Structures are given as C-alpha cells and as structure tokens.
Amino acid sequence: MRIARIPFDKQADADDSLDLSLLDPLIERHKGARGNLIPLLQGAQELYGFISKAAFEKLSRETGIPLSDMYGVATFYAQFRLKPVGKHIIKVCHGTACHVQHAVEITESLEEALKVKDGETTEDRLFTLESVACLGCCSLAPVMMIGEQTYGKLTGNEAVKIVKNIRLAEKN
Amino acid sequence: MVTTITVGLGSCGIAAGAHKTYEKIRALKESDNLDFILKKTSCVGMCYREPLVEITDDTGTYLYGEMDADRAVEVIEKHVSQHAPIREYIVYTDLFDAPENDFIGSQVKIVLRNCGYMDPESIDEYEARDGYKAIAKIASEKTGREAVIDLILKSGLRGRGGGGFPTGMKWKFAAAGKSASKYVICNADEGDPGAFMDRSVLEGDPHSVLEGMIIAAYTIGATGGVIYCRAEYPLAIKRLNIAIRQAHEKGYLGKNIFGIEGFNFDIYIKEGAGAFVCGEETALIASIEGQRGMPRKRPPFPASSGLWKKPTNINNVETYANIPWIVLNGAEAYANFGTEKSRGTKVFALAGKVRHSGLVEVPMGMTIREVIFKLGGGIKEDKKFKAVQLGGPSGGCIPEYLSDTIVDYDSVNATGAIMGSGGMVVMDETTCMVDVAKFFLDFTCKESCGKCTFCRMGTKRMLEILDRITNGHGREGDIEKLEELAYQIKDNSLCGLGQTAPNPVLTTIRYFRDEYEAHIGHKKCPAKVCRPLLTYTVDPAICTGCMVCLKNCPANAITGERKQVHHINQELCTKCGVCFSKCKFESILLS
Numbered sequence: 001m002r003i004a005r006i007p008f009d010k011q012a013d014a015d016d017s018l019d020l021s022l023l024d025p026l027i028e029r030h031k032g033a034r035g036n037l038i039p040l041l042q043g044a045q046e047l048y049g050f051i052s053k054a055a056f057e058k059l060s061r062e063t064g065i066p067l068s069d070m071y072g073v074a075t076f077y078a079q080f081r082l083k084p085v086g087k088h089i090i091k092v093c094h095g096t097a098c099h100v101q102h103a104v105e106i107t108e109s110l111e112e113a114l115k116v117k118d119g120e121t122t123e124d125r126l127f128t129l130e131s132v133a134c135l136g137c138c139s140l141a142p143v144m145m146i147g148e149q150t151y152g153k154l155t156g157n158e159a160v161k162i163v164k165n166i167r168l169a170e171k172n
Numbered sequence: 173m174v175t176t177i178t179v180g181l182g183s184c185g186i187a188a189g190a191h192k193t194y195e196k197i198r199a200l201k202e203s204d205n206l207d208f209i210l211k212k213t214s215c216v217g218m219c220y221r222e223p224l225v226e227i228t229d230d231t232g233t234y235l236y237g238e239m240d241a242d243r244a245v246e247v248i249e250k251h252v253s254q255h256a257p258i259r260e261y262i263v264y265t266d267l268f269d270a271p272e273n274d275f276i277g278s279q280v281k282i283v284l285r286n287c288g289y290m291d292p293e294s295i296d297e298y299e300a301r302d303g304y305k306a307i308a309k310i311a312s313e314k315t316g317r318e319a320v321i322d323l324i325l326k327s328g329l330r331g332r333g334g335g336g337f338p339t340g341m342k343w344k345f346a347a348a349g350k351s352a353s354k355y356v357i358c359n360a361d362e363g364d365p366g367a368f369m370d371r372s373v374l375e376g377d378p379h380s381v382l383e384g385m386i387i388a389a390y391t392i393g394a395t396g397g398v399i400y401c402r403a404e405y406p407l408a409i410k411r412l413n414i415a416i417r418q419a420h421e422k423g424y425l426g427k428n429i430f431g432i433e434g435f436n437f438d439i440y441i442k443e444g445a446g447a448f449v450c451g452e453e454t455a456l457i458a459s460i461e462g463q464r465g466m467p468r469k470r471p472p473f474p475a476s477s478g479l480w481k482k483p484t485n486i487n488n489v490e491t492y493a494n495i496p497w498i499v500l501n502g503a504e505a506y507a508n509f510g511t512e513k514s515r516g517t518k519v520f521a522l523a524g525k526v527r528h529s530g531l532v533e534v535p536m537g538m539t540i541r542e543v544i545f546k547l548g549g550g551i552k553e554d555k556k557f558k559a560v561q562l563g564g565p566s567g568g569c570i571p572e573y574l575s576d577t578i579v580d581y582d583s584v585n586a587t588g589a590i591m592g593s594g595g596m597v598v599m600d601e602t603t604c605m606v607d608v609a610k611f612f613l614d615f616t617c618k619e620s621c622g623k624c625t626f627c628r629m630g631t632k633r634m635l636e637i638l639d640r641i642t643n644g645h646g647r648e649g650d651i652e653k654l655e656e657l658a659y660q661i662k663d664n665s666l667c668g669l670g671q672t673a674p675n676p677v678l679t680t681i682r683y684f685r686d687e688y689e690a691h692i693g694h695k696k697c698p699a700k701v702c703r704p705l706l707t708y709t710v711d712p713a714i715c716t717g718c719m720v721c722l723k724n725c726p727a728n729a730i731t732g733e734r735k736q737v738h739h740i741n742q743e744l745c746t747k748c749g750v751c752f753s754k755c756k757f758e759s760i761l762l763s
Contacts, residue, residue, distance in 0.1 A: 096366030139529030
C-alpha cells in the first residue's frame with residue numbers, strides 16, 4: 001500500500017501520445033457489469049502505468065460512469081496513480097518492523113541521492129521513489145523492492161549503491 | 173527411497189534469494205544427472221533462516237538454513253552424493269538436537285498444518301494431506317447445516333481477523349437470512365504493517381482457505397464467494413488462481429458440489445486497491461461493489477444485508493483455514509487447545525528486534541514472554557527487551573513487565589492492546605515509544621476514510637501534538653490533551669479504525685509516560701531516536717579526520733583539517749543526522 005496519494009500532473013495531461021484505443025478491449029470486458037469501476041481503473045493503469053485525464057474521460061464516456069465517481073474512487077485508493085511513473089519504482093518499506101529498524105534513513109538517503117522527494121519521479125524518468133506500508137518481508141527489515149527484486153537488511157548507503165548500479169546499467 | 177529436495181519459495185524465501193538456490197539445484201541435477209526429486213513448497217515460518225532447503229532421504233528429514241546458491245552446491249555434494257549431512261548447516265531435524273528444534277517443537281500447527289509441507293500449486297498434494305476430506309465428510313454423512321454451525325460453535329473458534337467474534341454465531345446469523353442468493357467473503361486485505369500471516373497461508377496453503385469457504389457456503393446456503401486480497405500480494409493471488417482453477421477441474425467448485433444436490437458455489441478473487449479501512453467489513457463490501465471503501469452504519473449487519481444487499485458472511489483467511497481441521501478432528505480436539513474463552517491456536521508474525529523473525533502458531537494461553545524468548549529466541553544483539561506491539565495501528569504496546577500476560581483475546585484486551593490479526597513487533601531499548609505512537613498515528617491519519625469528523629480531524633490534531641513533542645516543542649499539558657482527543661475519537665467514530673486509532677498513543681502514555689515527560693519537560697529522547705532532541709558530537713578518540721562528514725554537512729556546521737579531529741558547531745547544527753550516517757568509523761556520538 002502506497003502511503004501518499006498522488007494528485008493529477010498537468011504536464012502529463014498535455015501528453016497526448018498515449019494510444020487510447022488500447023482501452024477498447026478493457027471497456028468491452030467490463031461494460032455494464034456491476035462493481036466494474038475498480039477493475040476498469042486497475043486495467044487502465046496496467047496499460048499505461050498511470051491513469052491520464054484523457055483515459056478517465058474516455059472510460060466515463062463509454063461506460064456511462066460519471067467522471068466524478070471515477071475520480072472519487074481513483075483518489076481514495078493508494079494503488080491508483082494519476083501521474084506517469086519512472087521505469088523503476090523503488091518501494092521503500094515503512095512497515096512497523098522496518099520503521100523500528102531505521103527505514104527513514106533509507107528514504108532520506110535515496111531522496112538525497114536521486115534529488116527527488118518521496119512520491120516523485122527523477123527527471124530522467126528512470127526512478128520513482130515511494131514509501132509503502134508493508135512488503136511483508138519483516139524478517140529482512142529494513143527492506144526495499146525494485147521491480148520484482150527485494151533487497152533486505154539495508155543501510156542508507158547500501159540502498160544508494162544499489163540504485164546507482166541500476167542507473168549505471170541503464171546507461172550502458 | 174528416492175531422496176527428495178524441497179526448496180521453500182514463499183515471498184520471504186524468494187526475497188532472500190530462494191529462486192537462485194532452486195535454479196542452482198535444478199541445474200546441478202541436470203548437469204550431473206543426479207537422482208533426486210526436486211520440489212517446491214512455501215513458507216515454513218522460519219523466515220530468519222531463509223532460504224530453506226529440506227532434504228528427505230532414507231535416514232530421515234533434514235532442514236538446511238541460509239542456503240544460498242553456493243551453500244546449496246556444497247550440501248548437494250556432501251549430503252546427496254556422499255550421504256554425509258553437513259551438521260552445522262542443519263537447523264531442524266528430529267534425528268538430533270539442531271538449533272531450531274525448539275522453534276518447531278513448541279508450536280501447534282493447525283492453520284499452518286500444510287504450510288511448508290507441500291507444494292501449494294498441487295491439489296493432489298493437498299488431497300494427500302486430508303485436503304477436501306472435510307467437505308467430503310459433510311457430504312457423505314449428510315451433515316445438516318445446523319450440525320455444522322453447532323460444531324463450529326462448540327469448537328469455540330473466534331474471528332481471527334482481530335475482532336474475535338464467535339465464528340459459529342456469525343454463520344448462524346447468515347444462515348438465518350432468507351434470500352435466494354447469499355455470499356461468502358474471505359477478507360485477505362491484510363493491511364496491518366508488520367503482519368504477514370494471511371499472506372503466508374494464502375501462498376502456502378490456498379486450498380484450505382477455499383475448502384473453509386466451501387464449508388461456510390454450504391452451511392449458510394451461499395451461491396457466490398469472493399476473496400478480497402491485497403494487490404500487493406501477487407504470489408498469493410497467483411496461487412489462489414491456480415487453486416481455484418484446480419478445484420473447478422475436480423468439480424469441487426461449480427454445480428452440485430460433492431454430489432450435494434443444489435449446492436452450487438463459485439469463488440472469484442477481487443484485488444484490493446490499497447486502503448487500510450477496507451479491512452472493515454462494510455468498507456470491504458463497498459469496495460467490492462466498486463465504490464470508495466467507506467464503512468457504513470451497522471445494523472443492518474452484513475449477515476442480513478451485505479454484498480449487493482444480500483446476506484453475507486465475512487471471515488478472515490486464518491479463520492477459514494481452521495475450518496476443515498475442525499470438521500475433520502472434531503470440536504473437542506480444537507477446544508482442547510487454548511483457554512476457556514479463547515480456544516484453539518493463533519498465528520503470530522514475529523518481527524522487529526527479535527532474533528527469530530517469522531511465523532509461529534501457538535496455542536492460546538502461552539505467555540508473551542514465551543513467544544518472544546522461547547520461539548523468538550530473545551532480543552537481537554542481546555539488547556534489553558522493552559515492549560511488544562500487538563494489533564498494529566489498532567493495537568497497543570505491552571511493556572516488558574506485563575510480558576507474562578497470556579495470549580488470549582480477553583487478557584490482551586485488558587492491557588489496552590488488542591489481539592488483532594497477529595502482528596507482534598518486538599521493541600528494545602533503542603526504540604522510542606513516542607516515535608512508535610507517532611508512527612502508527614501517522615498511518616491511521618492517512619488511512620482514515622474521512623467519513624467521521626473525529627477520526628479525520630482528531631487523528632490529525634493528535635499527530636500535530638506528537639510531531640511537536642518529538643521535535644522538541646512539546647508543551648505542558650500535551651499528554652492530557654492527547655488523552656482527551658483520544659477518548660473523543662474512540663467515542664465518536666463509526667468503525668473500528670477510528671475507535672481503535674488512539675490505542676497506540678493511549679497504551680504508550682499508560683506504560684511509558686516517563687518517556688513522554690522526558691521529551692516534553694527535559695527535551696530529551698531517552699532512546700536516542702528523535703533527532704531534534706539529540707546533540708551530535710565527534711568522538712576525538714575515533715575521528716580520523718577523513719573529512720567525509722564535513723563535506724556532507726548541509727549546514728556547514730563541521731570544521732576541521734584533514735587528519736585532524738573534526739568539530740561540530742552546535743549553533744549551526746540542524747540535527748539532520750547526515751554526519752552520523754556518513755561516518756564510516758562511528759565516531760559521531762549521540763547524546
């Protein structure tokens with residue numbers, strides 16, 4: 001569970017390069033079914049990594065679900081992103097076990113190294129830094145997860161080193 | 173007998189590198205043409221020894237711990253090829269005294285009876301371990317619904333999600349509802365940070381949850397089932413999907429299940445979208461219906477008007493996993509474990525400053541001290557045990573001097589904490605209790621759905637007070653103000669989230685008032701956690717004059733020449749802690 005809910009990004013809305021026709025099969029599948037709003041939003045996010053304003057409008061137009069309901073639900077749940085994200089999402093665990101073992105230090109070190117705040121994306125769109133409530137690997141605390149890979153028993157310096165190595169690999 | 177090698181591939185095992193171990197063993201088996209069966213299983217609970225590999229041969233069963241790929245190569249060569257087990261790597265066996273024999277031996281496994289002992293992706297292995305025999309028994313003996321409810325009532329099983337409401341009563345109410353369609357919901361939205369019991373059960377033994385739900389459906393007359401699972405548990409969702417498909421293929425889901433005429437039941441998975449409040453049953457139902465997950469007033473209870481306004485029974489993962497065992501072994505066998513008002517066992521996720529982080533299942537009535545010291549192996553680095561947090565953001569901290577409290581619903585409630593779903597986070601002398609209270613309140617404040625003013629605004633105001641206390645601006649009367657707000661929030665919130673949100677603050681004030689007073693009155697943090705209350709100095713005996721702290725100090729508060737002892741100017745120091753984390757020689761002192 002992401003701790004911070006993220007509002008719309010004006011710049012991303014101007015980006016009309018997204019292919020909205022990808023939404024058609026999703027709408028086809030869920031149209032008219034009761035309780036379809038969350039699966040629609042989850043599906044849209046899976047396609048683009050986030051839900052753009054244009055995607056909201058198309059979903060609303062074609063399913064008849066009011067835009068206000070959609071926005072209400074999308075901003076209620078932590079899962080939904082209204083801004084594009086970086087290629088790698090760094091999830092730093094801030095569960096209880098990680099908290100008492102200095103997870104704050106990891107987030108702070110990464111914030112400093114990546115020059116972003118919690119919840120933001122780096123300028124090169126490579127990393128998004130997030131705090132999450134619990135990854136459930138409490139025995140490895142403090143933990144962070146990048147993609148499918150989990151890194152445990154971290155210090156701030158180690159976390160920065162891991163991220164730097166990924167950036168290096170991306171450049172080559 | 174052919175040797176069997178089983179690799180533990182639960183989330184925690186995978187995080188510790190179990191996939192690499194598995195691949196290494198598989199590659200070795202192929203390249204060297206070795207004769208053994210390689211299998212997968214899930215978490216056995218010993219997370220602190222992951223990755224785990226179990227070898228069963230003619231002589232017995234051996235559990236190897238901390239098996240990275242290199243160690244796996246060594247063990248395969250010695251144990252499998254040369255029949256010489258490597259004793260120092262073995263953590264558990266019934267053949268001799270291994271380091272973790274106590275850890276396994278002190279547990280009673282009912283919910284976790286299959287976790288770590290079978291391949292969770294194989295319905296055949298589940299059936300070989302008495303799987304689907306409970307529902308088959310009900311069908312063949314033509315046990316009536318009333319009789320099943322009676323059995324569950326007699327077993328004394330209470331809701332394992334935290335509420336502790338008698339499961340049999342819940343079923344009875346839902347069974348009494350008159351409607352052609354009814355629903356059974358499994359609450360797998362484990363939102364408590366620091367708890368992973370449900371995840372382990374779903375990953376390790378998904379079929380027992382399905383079987384529990386099928387029995388519930390038969391009993392209350394339900395036609396549809398939903399598992400509301402956190403989207404953050406991809407492996408659990410994957411394995412549940414496999415299990416549901418397999419159950420369909422065998423005809424354990426679908427129409428006229430187990431030959432019971434007219435018993436049609438199906439289950440689908442609903443992925444939660446991340447909101448702690450959705451653990452509350454009416455919020456969970458709203459979320460399944462595609463709305464904002466906001467709780468509503470009860471009554472009507474879901475048992476009479478739940479999902480799509482139909483009678484609905486909601487239980488948590490662990491509750492359902494208990495059901496097949498109770499049906500097969502009888503109510504009395506179950507009720508033999510535990511205390512008078514809390515029967516059976518409880519699964520705890522041990523984490524924090526404890527040596528053996530992992531999953532344990534113990535009979536109710538064990539003392540907290542036993543759980544932490546006997547199973548948990550005591551405190552890391554032999555530090556001093558200070559408190560244990562039970563029940564997550566809705567629970568509280570139980571201090572060391574109350575650790576002879578037994579784990580059952582009523583005894584834990586009496587301390588001001590709650591049993592909760594089973595997260596048990598251990599804290600030592602380096603944990604600041606005010607900081608812990610702030611941590612939980614920050615969580616509930618963000619997760620409050622906003623419906624009730626007292627919860628929405630009250631938690632915010634409490635958080636502001638805690639913020640100023642930990643920043644060194646605490647005022648006289650702050651503790652009293654916190655207490656007043658806490659009781660207002662408890663009394664005026666609709667759902668469990670608000671009613672319990674102040675518990676972490678209230679229990680820490682109750683048991684660690686001196687720490688609050690030290691923060692407020694003396695502007696000191698005894699555990700040296702709250703940075704604004706600390707003074708950073710350089711230890712001249714250790715400082716090498718490497719200049720790392722000086723270069724990194726954002727406030728330019730550090731002075732000194734290369735290879736000379738550095739000095740921190742206290743007037744300029746912003747107490748950001750950068751020097752402390754950057755110093756490789758641990759020469760920055762906190763006081």
